[in-house]
Amino acid sequence: MHTLNRSHAWPILGPGEVRLLEPALQALSPAPLMQSAGLAGARLAMAIAPHARRVWIAVGPGNNGGDGLEAALNLHQRGKEVVVSLMAPRGSGPSDAQAALKRALQAGVRLLDHVPHIWLQQMTAQDLCIDALLGIGATRPLSPELQACVQAMQSCTAPVLAIDVPTGLNPQSGQWLGGETGQALAVRAAHTLSLISVQAGLLMGHGRDTSGQIWLDDLGFRPDQHQAKPLAWLNTPHSKTVRAHASHKGSHGDVAIIGGESMAAHGMGMNGAAILAATAALHAGAGRVILAWLTEPDGVSVPPDVMQRPFKRLALEQLHVVCGCGGGNAIGAVLPEVLQRSAQLVLDADGLNAVAQDRQLQNALRQRAAPDPAPQTTVITPHPLEAARLLDCNTSQVQSNRIQAAQELADRFQCSVVLKGSGSVIAAPGHTPRINTSGNGLLAIGGTGDVLAGLVGARMAQGLSAFDAACAAVAQHGEMADTWPQGRSLTASRLARKINL
CATH class of the missing domain: 3.40.1190.20 (Ribokinase)
Incomplete structure (x- = not known):
């Protein structure tokens, strides 16, 4: 894992390309890919908030929510006081996410179906919120329930770590979900963890303001070893021009x-x-x-x-x-x-x-x-x-x-x-x-x-x-x-x- 570095070109992949890569990456991984993603999230959380006592994780219905649940499990096992707000019906969602939910429950992670407002008021700037509500395929305006989570994160004293993309931001365009007619409501993350590849929306439009420090864990993806057609590449820094002495x-x-x-x-x-x-x-x-x-x-x-x-x-x-x-x-x-x-x-x-x-x-x-x-x-x-x-x-x-x-x-x-x-x-x-x-x-x-x-x-x-x-x-x-x-x-x-x- 490293911060996004402009010193070398890095491919920007769309959601479709990422999903096509996942089976190949899973074949190389000794653990389920979602568990690796959740572990990456927990490690980053420990690095950016080493003195946190409380961690609130808002979890959505898809694989992004599964990553959040795996992060919750790891942080719970490390002695953090973790509360998860599960903003989706139990028993719904992808099979990997359901397996992550089962693992979290078995480990004793505290799960709620609402935002714990009173508990959040006791958090400090040393604590941490984790946004695992929506992933790289998000396109629709936020539901009232998700809006409530975003507003709670914005009013909380603790900084926010977003997994994949800050909720409310279109991951492809960097505009608000729902376009100009959508609400300008999005998580303002201090840090964003990108998995496999950075999404284009983090690098343009409102993404530059909402993503904070972008981190990348490639989960084993190597551009020179895996066939993946990028949407774009990061532009590399300007190289200084060296002039020959024998010039005019x-x-x-x-x-x-x-x-x-x-x-x-x-x-x-x-x-x-x-x-x-x-x-x-x-x-x-x-x-x-x-x-x-x-x-x-x-x-x-x-x-x-x-x-x-x-x-x-x-x-x-x-x-x-x-x-x-x-x-x-x-x-x-x-x-x-x-x-x-x-x-x-x-x-x-x-x-x-x-x-x-x-x-x-x-x-x-x-x-x-x-x-x-x-x-x-x-x-x-x-x-x-x-x-x-x-x-x-x-x-x-x-x-x-x-x-x-x-x-x-x-x-x-x-x-x-x-x-x-x-x-x-x-x-x-x-x-x-x-x-x-x-x-x-x-x-x-x-x-x-x-x-x-x-x-x-x-x-x-x-x-x-x-x-x-x-x-x-x-x-x-x-x-x-x-x-x-x-x-x-x-x-x-x-x-x-x-x-x-």
Whole structure:
């Protein structure tokens, strides 16, 4: 067992893949798999709450509840005062869970059919609650009985350890069970124990806030030994670029930023977005950065290291282009040419909105991947609303299955995709998607997406493939927020200047 570590890629499996693995893992295990899972839960409970006297375990009707019962048995045998609230009729549920219930009863574990409110009031911060109500297949809104358990855990002084997934969280999407119409009621766990594989919902959406510290006990699962098709892989940290001594500015690529509609054009000055993307590309080590305004700028200050050039003078076939940052309505006039001629392209923000509204631009975006005369590589970087516009759906549909939405965009437009948000997803045709776990709420401000677009462009200019550039840039973007100095406000301009190779 170990904490989830981003230092190496780890496969993210769905419930179906986990269930297909269980017979093979059971064949390798000397004990029933549920007993191994329960023992793992008990060991983690002892490690995170070594001085606990009381442990309350809320148990549901399925295998997740069986894991909780096995944990209860082990903790009882270790001398803890354990109370189990069984929120399911006795005699129902899977056979393994029924066997676990029988073992717990025979061992003398105290079982109730309700929440012991008075007993819970006597618990302290050294004690522990264990959430074993719902497992990895949960999809429905919580029943009143389960809601009562969740509310009791939230009001209890003792921290919570969730087994598999915090109750109330959709294990696949990271949204609340029941979607937008469901109640925003979920266990806020201090720790979550994942068994066999981490579920995608723990790594995105509300899962980042409700899961606490994620632990993984693989129960014998070895990705290189067991055939299992992952939904995604964890995105690994950014690797620092090492430059050869015998290099020059032309060795590290030219990045052109096309964007920045002025205040005079439509009453909203967006020159700053293009400057942020240019600053990011500059600090990320691009050899040369060129800024091409869409309209006459409003007297803004451009870093002296950034060259400025009219759009008509850009040799797009020789450049790594970042287009759309602060582009406004003016982007539409240049986008057909940008899509047709740019050797490598990062399309962001208003560029994506223009594509979503125009079938011809959508076809032009797809055509960039065609082999004749030569394939041109593209990364698009939508947030959920922009992704919904491109997919002709709504934001809740995107958020309900972010991995699928990102892959659908990649396949539809034949490009690499960064679906931004809590747990950004990177997808591309022919690649298993990546889920990025670096970053935090400090990035939820205007301009950080422009910084990311410039960073992706710089990584492509330095020779990375579109998919690898997207993965590296997203990881580094989040890592900077994770290491941001405490007490210092994160702004997009400061973030852009903090980037290094």
